[in-house]
Amino acid sequence: MALDPAAVLPEALMEEIRSRAPGYDERNEFFQEDLDALVAAGYLKAFVAPGDGGLGAGMADVVRLQRRLAQAAPATALAVNMHLVWTGVARLLADRGDASLAFVLEEAAAGEVFAFGVSEAGNDAVLFDSITEAVPQSDGGYSFTGTKVFTSLAPAWTRMGTFGKDTTGQEPALVWGFIRRDRPGWRHLDDWNTLGMRASQSRTTVLEGAVAPADRIVRRLPVGPHPDLLVFGIFAVFETLLAAVYTGIAERALDLAVAAAHRRRSHRSGGRPYSQDPDIRWQIAELAMAVDAIVPQLDAVAADLDAGADRGSAWFRHLSGLKHRATQTAKAVVDGAMRVAGGGGYFRGSELERLYRDVLAGLYHPSDPESAHSTVATNVLGPLED
Incomplete structure (x- = not known):
């Protein structure tokens, strides 16, 4: 049975985490209070089996959790991702009969980070x-x-x-x-x-x-490319959970754009909300369609990782393409939300201004755009000739 993200991260906890994000950003400070709260919620034991005190989550569950957490505090979600990568790799290997990282889940169950x-x-x-x-x-x-x-x-x-x-x-x-x-x-x-x-x-x-x-x-x-399960596991979990975080950023930016359209009023149209302006409605529809396009791809990849599906040599193409598409989509959605929200989003301290800066980090995580396109081209066209 799938985990309910709202049960693991209830709205009160989300608002608590969201309320701290501006201060952490302003002070360039580690998210210690968020981490303490997530530990208390069992979040860092997401991939640990229920019998060992964990949530018993699969990749699809954790993708939904990370999307939700990123909507409150992207930097918190991104950092927690790194712990979830190792525990997720350990889970992926164990599900495929490889116990070489069993100690990772055991130590995570004991509270190690x-x-x-x-x-x-x-x-x-x-x-x-x-x-x-x-x-x-x-x-x-x-x-x-x-x-x-x-x-x-x-x-x-x-x-x-x-x-x-x-x-x-x-x-x-x-x-x-x-x-x-x-x-x-x-x-x-x-x-x-x-x-x-x-x-x-x-x-x-x-x-x-x-x-x-x-x-x-x-x-x-x-040295060099190798079909070892550890290499696949690291690449698969890393790319998928990164895509989850940036998809969460896009979802939050869309919510903020919608709220701004309802809140802002047009003097030219006699005080009607911008939500009634055809141009603004078109822009928000574009943002929503972009989010709607990435979520099913993310969910399908996560579900196939849980199921041990065999995508053969296309796995690396699909994983690098997913990360690239998710980060590029998030950047485009945040940019569009800034346009819809107007000049207020340009001021320091606005949530959109912070998201605008946070989303840029997606440019620097592997696979970068050059690597992703090379991987996809090689899978589709074959390797470059000497």
């Missing part, structure tokens, strides 16, 4: 190569030395999933493992001062020999 320490400045190979050094230890663990960017939940994570490249063997290998906050070998830079998504506090993390013990090393893979 997971960060996603993967992105590296200048590494456009993303999951298929790394400029972080992974050095084997005598006990089977690995130490990691390198710099990871956009590590959300910086003030709060207790576990970080990361990867690096081991060049000590005959062939280089990409090593995936998990480090702990209470162990040495890492530090954050206080460098998160951005245009939008400020409450996420996605600071740079410098790894300086941080060790993942042998029982937290989950993969050694060849």
